[in-house]
Amino acid sequence: MRYAVYLCIALLLVSIYLVTAQPPMAMPGPPPSPPSDGRSGGSCRIGADSDTVAYKGTTRLYIWWEDTSRAQYFIKIYETYPDGSIHESPVLGPYPPLGNAVLVGTFYGDVPGPHFLYFQLTDINGNLLCTSNTIKIDVIRTKEQSFMSLSVTPNYVRIGQSVTVSGSISPGVSAQVKLTIRSPKGESTVEVTSSESGYFSYTISPDSTGLWYVRASWPGNDDYVGSSSGWVSFRVEVPTYQVTIGTSPPGLPFTVDGRNWSETTVFKWDEGSSHIIGVDESISRGDVRYLFTGWSDGDTSPVRTITVRGPLSLTAMFKTVRFYKVTVETSPPMSFLVDGKEYKGRAEFSWGEGSSHTLSVNREIYVREGERYLFTGWSDGDTSPVRTITVRGPLSLTAMFKHQYYFRVESDYGVVSGSGWYDEGATVYAKIDRREGPAEFPYVQVFQGWGGDAKGNDLVSDPVLMNGPKIAKALWKRELSPYLYVLIGVLVAIVLSAAVYLRHRAKTVVKAAETEVKAAEGATVVKEEEKPMEGTLVREMEGTRELSADEIRKYLEKLEELHKKGEIGEDVYRKLKEEYERGIKEAGGSL
Structure with a gap:
């Protein structure tokens, strides 16, 4: 077992003053409990040069006891470690009486923290002679300075790429390293473990653009x-891509984000960025x-928004068309339609070769009542008011168009003609088919001539100049019918015939005895007397030729009545009947 106290075997002659000059120190916390013999610390002392020792450092220990007339002395040192464990040294000795000497040893601070030490003195038989005081020595660990290095690779990336953060602790040690990462969105931390050599690394996948910062600490x-x-x-x-924009044919204008360009241009744009590109739908260069x-x-779409996702090339495609000037007008100026849009008088257009367009005019344009313009055709000979042309x-x-006016012919009787539209400046005539019109017997309507805008007394009017809307009106007057005189003549003839007949009867009665020759002569006389009646009938029949079929039919009906009544002779009846029937047929009537 390794002990913290090493006592020198040799006795050093040191003044007792040195020992007493280092009195026992007051100890925080309880030292190991020595045996209780009533002499603890009374005649034994332990001391040290310093009560603090650097970790793995040393300090000198001093041990002294009072001589008790023993030939030999033995000591045993007790040390309590910071974890509470007690370490005992082997029994050291024998030592002779010290007298004015002390034992000097060395304390080694092998474990940081407080250490408590005391010793016990025994004789050769193991009898306890005394227990020393307890001293405390603090072993203080003195830490070395460490250093950290850190780097990032690469120092410029795009979204989607990664950055490697690497560094080391010097001197090398395996430990938890905290990485503080500060991005444009905020700050975060991660922990990594360094190797035994102190090296560590971490990979960052940035999710936002801008400047990022990293720091390591332990x-x-x-x-x-x-x-x-x-x-x-x-x-x-963000990644940057090349975007090429141009036109076909080249050199035509286009816009990019509001700026004008005319040549094919290569742009460098960030991924995800949006841009507005556009062209005119029609670009004119001369004709x-x-x-x-x-x-x-x-x-x-001529104007569009694109979002960059990668390299891109866009070309605005155009069709080349030659355009010609087309003029459309009316004479005189009128409204007309071109492709459904209304124009008036004259319009000029620029139309592409091969394009088709619809032209439309009204066939008749009415200005006012009785006045109009009539479409007559196009200047190229086409006569359709609606047509399609190809350029x-x-x-x-x-x-x-030609200017026309309406000529109206009116009459209360008979059949008129001449009404209609006529060109401006034309000469026209009003006509009627008869001079007499029907009226209640014994009257008739007699044509008197023309009124309104027409003149003249004939069935055909005088010429009328069409310089505006015109009207011609037949004028009539009620008069006694000429057939009244015919009727009177018939009646006269009847009376005369009756008179002749009566006279003849009288002669027959008076001269009944006359000869047959005289009778014949009387008959001859009668025939001669009837000749004036026949003249009247002839005049009446000639008058029927100026009447209508219906009017002659009325006279025929009266003739039949007279015949039934016996008021007219048979010869006169047959002759008049033949004339009336012939008159009806000539007037276009039926029997």
């Missing part, structure tokens, strides 16, 4: 004072126009 141990490294840093950025058809990735080159088209 609390120390029984042998070394804790220490910490300085702050080390590394920067985290050539470039029409946007879509992007090379299939997107058809092949410069073009000018005019929709032609």
Whole structure:
């Protein structure tokens, strides 16, 4: 067993003053309990140069006892360790009486903490002579300074990459190392264990961009004072990719995030960043126009937002179209439609070669009652008011209209003609088919001529100039019917015939005896007397040729009544009937 006290075998002659100069020290806490013999510490003393000793350091011990006339003395030293265990030395000796001498030994601080020591003195027979006082010696561990190193590799990374933090404790020791990590989002800590050589490492996978800081520290141990490294840093950025943007054909303008570009350009953008790119749907260069058809990735929006996920190349695709000037107008100026949109008078367009467009005009445009414009056709000969044209080159088209006015012919009787639309400046005529119109017998309506915008007394009016809406009105006047005179003539004929008949009867009665020759002569006379009646009938029949079929039919009906009543002769009846029937047929009527 290794003991903390080593006593010198040789006696050193030291003044008793030295011993008494180091009185026992008051001890905190109980020392080991020595045997109780009533002489404890009374004639034995133990002391030391220092009551503190560095860990693994030494200090001198001094032991003295009072001589009791023994030839030999033996001692045994007791030491209580910081953990409470008691260590006993072997019995040391024999020692002669000390007289004015002391025993000198060495205390070795092998365990940090308080140590309590005393000794007991015995004779050769083992009889206890005395127990010394108890002293306390504190063994203090003196820690060495430690040092920490720390580094990061690499010191620039992108999101998705990792950083290795490594360092070491010097002198090498295995211990728990705390890493303090300070990111743009806040601070966190992790613990790692260093190897026996003091080396440690840790891998960080950054999740945010910006500047990161790391520091390592350890609390120390029984042998070394804790220490910490300085702050080390590394920067985290998002990945950057090349994005190429251009047009086809090249050299056409485009915008990127509001800035104008015209040449194919390579941009370096962070992953996840968003950018607005755009082009005009139509770009004109002289008579050539470039029409946007879509992007090379299939997107058809002229303005779009892209989010960078990796390298990218985008081309705005355009179709080259030659454009021509197309003029559409009307003569005189009128409203018209082009592709469904209304224009008036004249409109100019710039249309791409091969494009189709629909032109539309109204066939009739009414300005007011009785006045209109009538579509007559296009300047290229097409006569359809609605047409579709395909652009092949410069073009000018005019929709032609003529100005017309309405001529209205009116009459209360008969059939009129001449009504209708006529071109401005035209000469027109009003016509009517008869001079007489029906009225309640014995009256008729007699045509008197034309009124309104027409003049003249004939069935056909004088010329009318169409310089505005016009109206012609037939004028009529009620008069006695000419057939009244025919009827009167018939009645006269009937009366005369009756008179002749009566006269003939009278002669027949008076001259019943006359000869047959005279009778014949009388008949001849009668026939001669009837000749005036026949003239009247002829005039009446000639008058029927100016009447309508219905009017002549009325006279025929009256003739039948007279015949049934016996008021008209048979010859006159047949002759008039034939004339009336012929008149009806000539007037277009039916019997």
